Amino acid sequence: MYRTIGNTGIRVFAIGLGAMPLSLAGRPPRERAEAVIDAALDAGLTFIDTANCYCVDDHDIGHNERLIRDALRCRHAAGVTVATKGGLTRPDGRWERDGRPSSLQAACEQSLQDLGLETIPLYQLHAPDPAVPFTDSVGALARLRDAGKIAHVGLSNVDIPQLEAARAIVPVASVQNRCHVLCRRDLDNGLVDYCRQHGITYIAYSPVGGGNGHKRLPGVAALTEIARAHAASVYCVALAWLLHKGEHILPIPGASRTTSILDSVKAASLKLTGADVTSIDKIDAGLRQ
Numbered sequence: 564m565y566r567t568i569g570n571t572g573i574r575v576f577a578i579g580l581g582a583m584p585l586s587l588a589g590r591p592p593r594e595r596a597e598a599v600i601d602a603a604l605d606a607g608l609t610f611i612d613t614a615n616c617y618c619v620d621d622h623d624i625g626h627n628e629r630l631i632r633d634a635l636r637c638r639h640a641a642g643v644t645v646a647t648k649g650g651l652t653r654p655d656g657r658w659e660r661d662g663r664p665s666s667l668q669a670a671c672e673q674s675l676q677d678l679g680l681e682t683i684p685l686y687q688l689h690a691p692d693p694a695v696p697f698t699d700s701v702g703a704l705a706r707l708r709d710a711g712k713i714a715h716v717g718l719s720n721v722d723i724p725q726l727e728a729a730r731a732i733v734p735v736a737s738v739q740n741r742c743h744v745l746c747r748r749d750l751d752n753g754l755v756d757y758c759r760q761h762g763i764t765y766i767a768y769s770p771v772g773g774g775n776g777h778k779r780l781p782g783v784a785a786l787t788e789i790a791r792a793h794a795a796s797v798y799c800v801a802l803a804w805l806l807h808k809g810e811h812i813l814p815i816p817g818a819s820r821t822t823s824i825l826d827s828v829k830a831a832s833l834k835l836t837g838a839d840v841t842s843i844d845k846i847d848a849g850l851r852q
């Protein structure tokens with residue numbers, strides 16, 4: 564099962580690897596982190612999501628990008644699309660926004676170096692910065708595209724008005740927002756539909772609930788019942804449900820363990836029945852975020 568990223572012609576396996584847990588505080592040792600990436604690629608994944616700020620703090624910026632570069636280089640991996648982001652900083656480990664055009668340009672240059680690429684296939688604005696006019700940040704990405712530093716522009720943590728404002732400046736290939744069985748904001752507010760109508764890939768982040776949120780899924784009865792019926796995990800069921808919501812949806816489950824990503828890959832071949840989907844659709848709104 565494959566997805567095309569926006570109108571770029573780039574085809575990727577329908578489940579991507581969210582590489583963030585490999586570089587935050589508490590990250591696995593290097594060898595284990597590389598083994599997760601290796602296992603993902605061996606299983607057929609061809610899309611890796613990263614960001615310059617997936618690291619422990621500002622002294623460690625680019626950790627995740629360098630890890631991916633090294634893992635891909637070791638395998639001479641071709642046909643893998645790496646998407647990164649700029650626009651956040653990590654002073655003392657905090658997450659802060661910096662969408663100033665000069666900062667985005669510098670971040671992109673550093674990402675090119677850390678990824679060992681001449682052009683970044685998909686460069687995403689990590690989040691709008693309230694201190695900077697949004698169109699200024701997007702304009703910076705448009706200039707990076709014109710200069711050939713990035714091939715395609717993506718946005719993250721945006722709403723429909725912001726997406727429309729950006730599209731007036733530059734073609735937008737993807738939107739990356741939080742979306743999972745217990746967080747359906749963009750399925751309910753029309754953003755997922757908007758993306759489908761305009762040929763934009765919707766990249767679902769934290770697709771099994773996020774770093775701590777994923778621990779809630781085994782407690783959701785509808786998921787455990789369906790998982791039992793299919794001899795699958797609740798995570799796989801949650802990912803298959805997202806895939807069912809649109810052919811333009813690309814979930815990027817995170818993993819710091821090989822077993823997690825190898826399980827998530829199976830979602831691409833898990834066929835939910837109509838009754839399964841209805842049952843998940845009806846999960847008590849009280850359980851949702």
Ligand SMILES: NC(=O)c1ccc[n+]([C@@H]2O[C@H](COP(=O)([O-])OP(=O)(O)OC[C@H]3O[C@@H](n4cnc5c(N)ncnc54)[C@H](OP(=O)(O)O)[C@@H]3O)[C@@H](O)[C@H]2O)c1
Pocket residue numbers: 580581582583584612613689719720739740767768769770771772773774775777796798799815816817818819820821822823824826827
């Ligand atoms: N754009 C943004 O602002 C933004 C924000 C957050 C995340 N992201 C991106 O989205 C990716 C995914 O989000 P996330 O890592 O926050 O949350 P997630 O994908 O919901 O995963 C959270 C944790 O769930 C566990 N897990 C995932 N699949 C599993 C499976 N099949 N079986 C058992 N456990 C499983 C993993 O645990 P283990 O670590 O134990 O393997 C993983 O670390 C990130 O890696 C990052 O690339 C983007």
